[in-house]
Amino acid sequence: DAMVIQNPRYQVTQFGKPVTLSCSQTLNHNVMYWYQQKSSQAPKLLFHYYDKDFNNEADTPDNFQSRRPNTSFCFLDIRSPGLGDAAMYLCATTRQGGTDTQYFGPGTRLTVL
Amino acid sequence: SQQGEEDPQALSIQEGENATMNCSYKTSINNLQWYRQNSGRGLVHLILIRSNEREKHSGRLRVTLDTSKKSSSLLITASRAADTASYFCDYSGGSNYKLTFGKGTLLTVNP
Numbered sequence: 033d034a035m036v037i038q039n040p041r042y043q044v045t046q047f048g049k050p051v052t053l054s055c056s057q058t059l060n061h062n063v064m065y066w067y068q069q070k071s072s073q074a075p076k077l078l079f080h081y082y083d084k085d086f087n088n089e090a091d092t093p094d095n096f097q098s099r100r101p102n103t104s105f106c107f108l109d110i111r112s113p114g115l116g117d118a119a120m121y122l123c124a125t126t127r128q129g130g131t132d133t134q135y136f137g138p139g140t141r142l143t144v145l
Numbered sequence: 146s147q148q149g150e151e152d153p154q155a156l157s158i159q160e161g162e163n164a165t166m167n168c169s170y171k172t173s174i175n176n177l178q179w180y181r182q183n184s185g186r187g188l189v190h191l192i193l194i195r196s197n198e199r200e201k202h203s204g205r206l207r208v209t210l211d212t213s214k215k216s217s218s219l220l221i222t223a224s225r226a227a228d229t230a231s232y233f234c235d236y237s238g239g240s241n242y243k244l245t246f247g248k249g250t251l252l253t254v255n256p
Contacts, residue, residue: 036187065243073248074233074247074248075188075233075246077243077244080243122187124187133190133193134188134244135190136187137187138186139185139186141185
């Protein structure tokens with residue numbers, strides 16, 4: 033059974049049109065992460081939640097926001113997508129963080145027209 | 146966490162051969178983890194090795210850690226076409242919630 037689910041798997045949006053990506057987990061993990069991965073590059077951490085505590089990476093653009101309404105769900109909002117935001121967006125979870133294994137979802141491929 | 150750097154960036158081998166990829170890092174670590182990413186998919190955790198361990202096995206995977214050289218290697222024995230993927234390393238402290246990946250090694254196993 034899938035443990036980290038991302039919807040949709042493929043998202044197409046227009047330049048400047050807000051988009052929301054969804055992640056849900058059945059593991060009851062405390063920590064949820066969002067990564068951005070561009071072609072042939074390493075995943076880059078955007079932010080993470082430890083329970084309700086939000087932690088933004090210093091170089092994450094203001095264009096990216098996140099919400100975690102409950103333990104199971106976490107959303108990535110891109111307020112005004114630019115062409116440079118086209119990428120794979122990966123969600124991951126860990127039980128407590130630190131040395132815990134991260135469990136990744138399959139990703140959402142975002143295309144910006 | 147601190148970034149690990151994988152080497153080589155790309156590796157192409159024939160099915161049945163062994164594949165070795167390396168990871169170097171810059172500061173002291175508590176543990177090091179290896180992840181695999183198949184094309185267009187999420188990452189999958191492969192193995193974790195702690196700083197007081199020198200070698201660890203999991204199926205066809207063997208990981209070594211040399212803290213004096215600040216390096217780790219991942220060996221995949223008797224490779225299969227299904228091993229074709231990118232392999233990333235990361236190391237993190239016990240209280241650090243973050244993983245930060247290097248660019249990875251793209252392994253291609255030709256049938």
